Amino acid sequence: MGFLGLGYRRPARVDHHRESIDTIDDSIRSGRSGASAGVPEALTFDKIIEGGTCPPCTIRDFMNYLIYVELSAENLQFFLWHRDYVQRFNSAKTSDIALAPEWTQEEQNETFTKLQKEHREGLKRDPAATAAIFKGTDFEKAGVMSPTAMDKPSPIFSSNNPFNTPPRTPNGDAMSDFTAQNAMTYRSQAQEAFASVGAKAPFTIQPFREEIDRVIATYVMDDAPRQLNLSARERKQLLIALSHTTHPTAFRQVSRSVESTLRMQAHPNFIRWSICNGNTARVKFANLLGAFLIVGSIAAWILLTLSSVPRGFRAIPAVGFVLGVSTQVAAIKGMCVVLHGMHHRHVRPWELFVDEEMLDDMSADGKSAHYSKKSFESFGSSNSYEDEPWVIKYEKRNLVRKVFDREVWIQEPALRSIQDTIFVQAMLVALLSAGALTAVFVCVPGGHFY
Secondary structure (H helix, E strand, O other), X not given: OOOOOOOOOOOOOOOOOOOOHHHHHHHHHHOOOOOOOOOOHHHOHHHHHHOOOOOOOOHHXXXXXXXXXXXXXXXXXXXXXXHHHHHHHHHOOOHHHHHOOOOOXXXXXXXXXXXXXXXXXXXXXXXXXXXXXXXXXXXXXXXXXXXXXXXXOOOOOOOOOOOOOOOOOOOHHHHHHOOHHHHHHHHHHHHHHHHHOOOOOOOOOOOOHHHHHHHHHHHHOOOOOOOOOOOHHHHHHHHHXXXXXXXXXXXXXXXXHHHHHHHHXXXXXXXXXXXXXXXXXXXXXXXXXXXXXXXXXHHHHHHHHHOOOOHXXXXXXXXXXXXXXXXXXXXXOOOOHHHHHOOEEEOOHHHHOOOHHHHHHHHOOOOHHXXXXXXXXXXXXXXXXXXXXXXXXXXXXXXXXXXXXXXXXXXXXXXXXXXXXXXXXXXXXXXXXXXXXXXXXXXXXXXXXX
């Protein structure tokens, strides 16, 4: 992949996104993350999910970013589980599949209307208190959960892609590994969730019902270990749908909401973050070094102008000014020009203290070894990392070691192209500004003070 052009801009930081379903479907059909301006074709959301990228832009890196930086890994974990669940449900040939009918659009709209009516009645009972609670939130805006937004069918993910290696969830023989006690615990938690929204307990003979109970206990119910960021009405709609069926269409609205967040917010933020090749300490050091070179060059210009040396010598500080400006412009975008010269990046803090064998796997294409990690398990504990050993070790690491931390080569060609483009842009800014200032100082009459 070559130079991206002088007009290239890295993806903008997305703090919150709630896109229309039409836009999401268009994005899926085109294979692009629609709002992700600045993301090249080789680093689209679908490419990363399908395993068609290299470190540090693999799905494993994406998961680590969501765990340690954005703190929203549950979205990707649920997305991978749901995609796998759709494939397994549609390929199941057992007779009990008939017990899980499709959750139609009409049923979803009817549930939406009922919940809206209950919401309006609640507002009438205490409008002032309700308005105060939701003031300044997304619930003030109309149309967030409009049923018309669900008119289009759910996205279909190809299963014949050689890169497509989604994690498997417990099913069939694997379900036998769970004890009856655990199954009853998940079922009781699911029943509590159904009761909290006034839904009747579902038929337990429906296919995949035990797995759906685990999904509710893990992602849906209040205080779940990987609770999705759902509105109250989204949660109620989902639980009502799951009380009727285990068909994948019961997740229609929630799955699209999660996918929207991943495509339009998490993915561009991940690419923007991946462009940074140095840790915080290294980037700050580069920024200070650039500022020092700029100030030193300007001081040299002034001293030479006030002296009696020939005019030609006044062009010498331009070299330091070019280095300073290019270093600082790159540092503002999270890049260290020294690391970029070798196409290296700093090893992430959570990668520094792993075993040597795991580090070797990390340097390779690293797929099978990493899919076994707990972060890729569809069901498990919360994604909290505060108790992981590397946190304390990295905090104790002195500043100098952080600045000159371990480095690895950037394998992803598209990411190297982005960094090359940013470096060229920084050099162009430096050369133009240095040329202008050099012309000014050379043309100014000498002071001849010494």
